[in-house]
Amino acid sequence: MVEFRLSAEHQRFVGWARATAAEQLVPLARHDGRVNRPLLRAMGDLGLLRAAFGGTGDQPRDAAALQLCLLRETIAQVSAEAETALALQGLGSYPILQxxxxxxxxxxxxxxxxxxxxxxxxxxxxxxxxxxxxxxxRAERDGAGWRLTGEKMWISNAPDADVYSVFARTTPDARGKGVTAFAVPGDTDGLSGEPLDMLSPHPIGRLVFDGVYVGPDALLGEVDGGFAVAMRTLDLFRPSVGGFAVGMAQSALDATVAHVRTRQVHGGPLARQQAVAHRIADLATQLEAARLLVYAAAAAYDAGDQPRDQRRRSAMAKLFATEAAQQIVDGCVQLHGAVALRSGHLLEQLYRDVRSLRIYEGASEIQRTIIARDLIDLDASR
Known part of the structure; x- marks a missing residue:
């Protein structure tokens, strides 16, 4: 039975992360769609990046899923840009660490x-x-190393990253069994790219590999074993995408509760309208359900549950939390009215930021496929 009550240690961690983000990171936010290096250096100096890996020393340990979820949820309530920058550092480097x-x-x-x-x-x-x-x-043998040729698309932090965890085809026509992972420095000869303009100002781009050479030291895991490297990374980070969603939804709900308390309509606060009060209750209930699913998935990962169970819980958490966050933010925009549609308003920013969560790291449809495949298990029924 998973215990969902946060420990005193976790509560202290959340308080530290929230205060640190509010005081130190918000002034560094730019929202220009490119990598914010001053922001990343500040997060490094403050120990937030190390905390994303579950560690506190100079060399982080294997990531703790619940701590990662709490960190992403907490920072998202303060700054979506800072949260995204932190998460992308973890996602991009975890294949190297593991x-x-x-x-x-x-x-x-x-x-x-x-x-x-x-x-x-x-x-x-x-x-x-x-x-x-x-x-x-393609990753084709060249002496002791490989030559990478082809294209990558929708890559967060591209084309400005210093190192890429790259997944390439080493065995033709072998699907996931023929993929190998490599650590590729961003300044390697033959590697180029371009940024892409997105709905939300998020650092993302296209990469072109023109015979990029990588040596044997760049190999991550085993040859043809790269798909497992990718899936282990996503199994860890998918619940934390749910944490990000929960944090944004909480920020939207907090702003909306404050708004309906003070907004005067028909001689009284908007909150006195039963339809409004009930809508707030529904949004808050959705949010709490999403939060508990995220914590349960993270706890299952940290407890070392069977990989299949971890994968299903991660998919459920990512699916429900991101879908709920979209509905919650949309509902909060509705309760604010036209003011929430004005450029620069918190709800306007959240409305754009929240949409991508239902697509990246496995779209909602993929999460449903993972869940259904595990529950139905047609192979076992034969």
Whole structure:
């Protein structure tokens, strides 16, 4: 039975993260759609990036899922840009931490944790998004190393990252069983890219690999074992996407509760309208359900549950929390009225920021497929 009550240690951690983000990170936010290096360096100096890996020393340990979820939820309530920057550092570098050689880990992880190096997770391609096993970026043997040729698309922190966790095809026509992961420095010869303009100002871009050479020290895990590296990373980070969603939804709900208390309509506060009060109650209940699903998935990961159970819980948490957050933010915009549609308003920013969560790191439809496949298990019924 999973205990959902946060420990005193977790509550102290949340308080520290919230105060630190509000005081130190908000003044550094830019919202210009490019990597914010001063913001990352500040998060490194403050210990927030190290906390994303579950550690407190110079060398982080394997990530603690619940701490990561709490961190993302808390920072999202203060600054979506800071939360995104922190999360992308973890997502981009976790394949290196979990599967890189000792030399590769020593080269990159201390720089990532300090905010001196920007990391990125390069899995998606123009024709391999939800079906990640269909990726076509080729990795062909060249002496002791490989040459990478092809394209990556929708890559967060591209083209400005210092290191990319890249997933490439080493065995043709083998789907997920023929993918290998590599750590590729951003300044490698033959690697280029361009930023993409998005609905929300988020650092994301396209990468082109023109015979990019990587040596044997760049290998993450085993040859043809890269898909497992990617999935282990996503199993950890998917619940924390739910944490991000919960944090944004909480920010929207807090602003809306304050608004309906003070907004005067028909001689009294808007909150006295029963339809409004009941809508607030429904939104708050959705939010709490999402939060509990996220915590349950994170607790299952930290407890070392079976990978299949972890994957299902992660999918449920990501699915429900991101869908709920979209509904909650939309409902809060409705209760604010036209003022929430004005450029620069908190709700206007959240309305744009929340939409991508239902797509990246596995769209909602993919999460439903994962859940249904596990529950129905057609192979076991034969």
């Amino acid at each position: 599967s890189g050689t000792a030399e590769c880990v020593a080269r990159w992880i201390p720089q990532v944790v300090s905010g001196q190096a920007v990391a990125a997770f390069a899995l998606s391609e123009p024709d391999a998004g939800s079906d990640a096993a269909a990726l076509k970026l």
